[in-house]
Amino acid sequence: MQNFQPLFDAIVSGNAAEARTLTQKYIAENVNQELLVKDCIIPAMSEVGRRFECNEYFVPELLLANRAMKECMKLLSSSGPKVGRVVIGTVKGDLHDIGKNLVAAMLEGGGFEVVDLGVNVAPEKFIEAVKAKNAQIVAMSALLTTTMTAMQATIDAFKQAGLRDQVKFLIGGAPITQKYADEIGADGYSDNAVGAVSLAQKVLSR
Ligand code: B12
Structure with missing residues (x-):
């Protein structure tokens, strides 16, 4: 079996250039890209999350690892058939995007086409994007107790627009x-x- 440890280490240490070079090397060697995501990239980001949780890592390390992971995903996500289309964003009033970016990258790694609307996304923006892209899933992130209510407002706006039954809503964020x-x-x-990836697969199979 291929040894992915060097890429694991490059992501965990936030070395984007090294992560990119190694990913290119694995692709040239025809490694199974699904295995690369499952056995290396996801565990690396889980390790970063673990270090963050126990205060070994702080936001700068989290951002560097996130950037290194994105370098790998950019190279991988362009190939293969897509299993579904997701519109993702951090809800209105909220500017936190580290977790949302991780979810977006993991979904891309899991074969989804991801339309990332960024942060501070108003309900009507989610609606516009779903209509324009014909997405099956809306994924919303909120990190503030004051903004989590925007998730309810977004679902209500879809109901009012008569679109609630066309999409599945996935939500997450610390609170x-x-x-x-x-x-x-x-x-x-x-x-x-x-967990967001298996969740997206599950809601589409319902
Ligand atoms: C980094 C950070 C910031 C950065 C954000 C940078 C960025 N680009 O995101 C900055 C400095 C800008 C910031 C600003 C603020 N912040 Co802040 N911030 C944080 C901090 C330290 C880390 C958040 C983070 O990135 N965590 C790491 C990621 C990986 O975790 P995550 O987002 O939870 O995501 C994971 C899961 O939740 C899940 N997930 C996330 N989204 C989704 C979506 C779906 C669909 C699914 C399935 C899963 C999922 O998967 C992710 C990966 O595993 C938290 C404290 C904390 N420990 O949470 C405070 C925190 C969230 N912030 C807080 C506050 C108060 C603020 C400010 C109001 C501060 C101020 N007075 O200005 C502003 C608000 C700005 C705004 N309008 O949004 C409070 C919120 C308190 C509350 N209960 O509401 C916290 C909890 C700090 C605290 N203890 O007081 N913040």
Whole structure:
């Protein structure tokens, strides 16, 4: 089996140039790209998350690792058939995007086409994008207790536009819980980016 340890280390240490070179090398060697994501890139970001949780890493290290991971994903995500289309964004009033970016990258690695609307995304922007891109999933991120209510407002706006039944809503972010997802009628919740991929696959197969 291929040894992915060098790429794992490059991502965890936030070395984007090294991560890019190694990914190019693996692609040239025809490695199984799905395995590369599953056995190396996702575990590397989980390790980064673990270090962040226990205060070994802080936001700068998180951002560097995120950038290194994105370099790999850029090279990988261009190939292969897409399994579904996701519109993702951080909700209105909220500027946090590190977790949202991780979720977007993981979904791309999982074979989804991802339309990233960025941060501070108003309900009508989500609606416009879903219509324009014919997306099946809306993924929303919120990090503030004051902005999580914008998730409910977005789902309500889809109801008012008569589009609620055309899309599945996935939500996440530090203050979000399964209970909250149930309360606002979202279709799924995950507390991490790896879980977001299986969640997206699950809601599409329902
Ligand atoms: C980094 C950070 C910032 C950065 C953001 C930089 C950026 N580009 O994102 C900056 C400095 C800009 C910032 C600003 C503010 N922040 Co801030 N910030 C944080 C901090 C330290 C880390 C957040 C983070 O990136 N975590 C790491 C990522 C990987 O985790 P995550 O986002 O939770 O994502 C994971 C999961 O939740 C999940 N997930 C996330 N989204 C989604 C979506 C879906 C669909 C799914 C399935 C899963 C999923 O998967 C992700 C990966 O595993 C947190 C503290 C904390 N520990 O959470 C405070 C925190 C969120 N911030 C806070 C506050 C108060 C603010 C400010 C109001 C501060 C101020 N007074 O100006 C402003 C608000 C600006 C705004 N309007 O948004 C508070 C929120 C308190 C609350 N209960 O509401 C926190 C909790 C800090 C605290 N303890 O007080 N912040």
